[in-house]
Amino acid sequence: MIDIKTNFSLCNFNSLQLDHVADYFCEVFNEQDCIEALEFAKEKQLQIQILGEGTNVVFSDDYQGLVIKVSLKGINSNEGLVSIASGESWHESVLWTLKKNLFGLENLSLIPGTVGAAPIQNIGAYGAEISSFIHSVKFLNLNTRKIEEFTNEECQFNYRNSIFKELKDYLILEVKLRLFKKENINISYKSLKDYMEAEGLDLSKATATQVCRCVCELRNTILPDPKKVPNAGSFFKNILITKDEYNDLREIIEVPYHQESKKMVKVSSAFLIEKAGWKGHAEDNVSVSDKHSLVFLSNGKATGKQVMLLADKIIKDVHQKFGVNLIIEPSVI
């Protein structure tokens, strides 16, 4: 039997600690709970918002409807195929795979949030993306109440994107990952390689566990811990533009870029935000981190409106100065 709470504060359920209230809130631990929650919402004609750990959402206001917090648990592996329930912590799952001598996820260590949310925006860091390891994603179709499964191809992964960003009305139940049984470390990402070298590690013999440790240390130096300083990680995606658009941009400013494909170039949003003068800027309970200009920090009193107002100002200013459009990374609710 699920426990449905009313007028429930979401403050401890989103990493920006925005103190908005949901009309109804419940936590689901298994598929039966999910069905019960759907029945409740149908009976009361409520809209539904699915929530993991809330590290990639912005509640712009109180939520009129039912928030369902996903807490399904369980993890097991069979011949390199790891099945993880959607409510498991992503980072704990990475550590679990390493303990089982299954490799590949080490570059994605310490990304906050749940396993169920990870495929939605194709989480990525330090030269790796979860899409390289996804075998399939099992989800509950909230309309038909049937369980469906997408293969990696059907997930249509892209930079911080997947089919799940377009689909409505689904709840991810389980993610299956195909991992390496032998160490196959990836230190192509410059800052990771530089850090490991500076640590005195012999890169030709480096292990996945060492990569995991270095990624955690690097992340801890740059990114604030949301438990101590409320934040939602990168507030904007990096910008994907065509080579022609990039050449236009270069006439205004020389900006670091990464060649994504023959036609497309990814440029650093952090760099443009910093050059536009927003790094360290503070207003109305929200600030732009002075260490990383993609990260918005709340002083614990910010409202969703204040966060979105600052985002809007930055988007307009960067567009005016450099002619490019910043895209917000978290889901705005």
Ligand SMILES: Cc1cc2nc3c(=O)[nH]c(=O)nc-3n(C[C@H](O)[C@H](O)[C@H](O)COP(=O)(O)OP(=O)(O)OC[C@H]3O[C@@H](n4cnc5c(N)ncnc54)[C@H](O)[C@@H]3O)c2cc1C
């Ligand atoms: C300090 C910090 C650092 C970060 N670093 C990175 C990084 O390096 N790389 C990166 O890619 N991201 C990063 N993020 C963003 C975030 O960690 C990821 O997007 C993560 O996957 C979000 O997980 P969550 O459980 O908190 O999702 P939530 O924030 O709860 O939800 C995000 C979205 O997914 C939906 N959702 C969540 N669970 C489910 C489910 N089971 N079924 C259906 N829909 C669901 C929600 O409705 C919402 O739309 C960072 C965030 C923070 C705060």
